[in-house]
Amino acid sequence: MNKNRIVGKGKQIKGKIKEAAGKVVGDTKLQVDGKSDQLKGNVQHAVGTIEEIVDTVIGEADFQVGPAAVSDLPQGGKESL
Secondary structure (H helix, E strand, O other), X not given: OOHHHHHHHHHHHHHHHHHHHHHHHOOXXXXXXXXXXXXXXXXXXXXXXXXXXXXXXXXXXXXXXXXXXXXXXXXXXXXXX
């Protein structure tokens, strides 16, 4: 779990608390602020998830290609391709 996922989850929780507090005291602005924080948290959490997926895919590609496959590539100019 990376930093964006952790911070995003924190914003989601903070937003839920604000929204609930707004409902209890009848403060519509606080409810809206809570919803806004939840949305920001959802987006940040999603960004973190995407980062982890990309890191995993790149890591698997590095593993599959590896340095041996790179050394097998032609070493000349355009003519060797």
